[in-house]
Amino acid sequence: MKYNSTARSRSSRPDIRKSFRSVSKKTSAAPKTPGPAGGQVTRREKSAVVRLLAGRGHRLDQLLRIAGLARSTYFYHLSHPERVTRADLEPLVGEIWGRTPNGCGHRQVRMCLVHEFGQRVSAKSVLRVMRRMGLRCAIRSRNPWKRYDSYRGETGDHVHNLLKRDFGAARPFSKLGTDVTEFKVAGGKAYLAPVYDMASKEIVAWDVSRSPDLGQQKRLLAMLAERLPAGAEPILHSD
Structure with a gap:
């Protein structure tokens, strides 16, 4: 009987591993999932909601299971809060962007920051600041690497299709x-x-x-x- 129980316990180990793998796959959710309003909910936002509900007396393990978060992911976001990229540049970026009626792009804003205000900043950092502030240039130049396209829309007079695929003719020169x-x-x-x-x-x-x-x-x-x-x-x- 002792041998049989040992064999039974050994035979049940693969099932435990399979269940552990399935639980691990369920907890490793995608970085972004659809929200209730059609938006995207990130893992950091889920961690913030779990932290809020855990502070109200709810069990942490149940909250993590419902949110589809791993325990390590939750504590990682708690110990690594999101940093705001160059918050000190927001007044300058807003002032530069508002100089023109349609705004300007992040490269032009970065050029003004470097040459007018002496700021050392990359174009990507300026782009992050502009996206956080909701600033976007209304005029977009054409991509110089895009293939040439001679089509410019409806130009000139529009000629109607008179034949309508009727290519038969009863007399010459008709x-x-x-x-x-x-x-x-x-x-x-x-x-x-x-x-x-x-x-x-x-x-x-x-x-x-x-x-x-x-x-x-x-x-x-x-x-x-x-x-x-x-x-x-x-x-x-x-x-």
């Missing part, structure tokens, strides 16, 4: 289509701009150029105007 195609040739590239008649299936005008500029389109339209029959009012479609 519906025309145009586009620019790039070809690789010896010594560079060439660009072909044709005008396609959707009724006769013919190329009624064209132009070849080294660059797809406005001059090519002007030459193409001039050639098309010479070949248009009298009384024709075509729809020129382009993507």
Whole structure:
């Protein structure tokens, strides 16, 4: 019987380890969890709430289990209070930021602190102070490392889609289509701009150029105007 009890105790050790690991995983919560109003509750904030409730007579172990905090994490936050970064700079930062109607960024604020007030401070420290004060520049410059984008929104006149993907035509010079195609040739590239008649299936005008500029389109339209029959009012479609 003694041997059996020893074997039973040894066989139960893996279960104890598994339960200990599961409890450890439950207590090691994420650094931030969703709050009741959709915000983020940090471990430091949880520790402050646990300390407040523990001072009112509640058991500490139950509070830590409900909050999902490890005991070591709780006592670490008690022994290491949060330090406020450069609180002495808040009046100067507020004065510099308020000089312009839309405020200014943390780099400009840091430059003024260094050269005007003789403060030794890094840009990250100024950024922390501005975030704590709720100061943010309303004008943001473009990122110089961002890929170039030529799109500038809706500019010029808006042309409606008259064809609505109906590319069939009953008579010539009623519906025309145009586009620019790039070809690789010896010594560079060439660009072909044709005008396609959707009724006769013919190329009624064209132009070849080294660059797809406005001059090519002007030459193409001039050639098309010479070949248009009298009384024709075509729809020129382009993507």
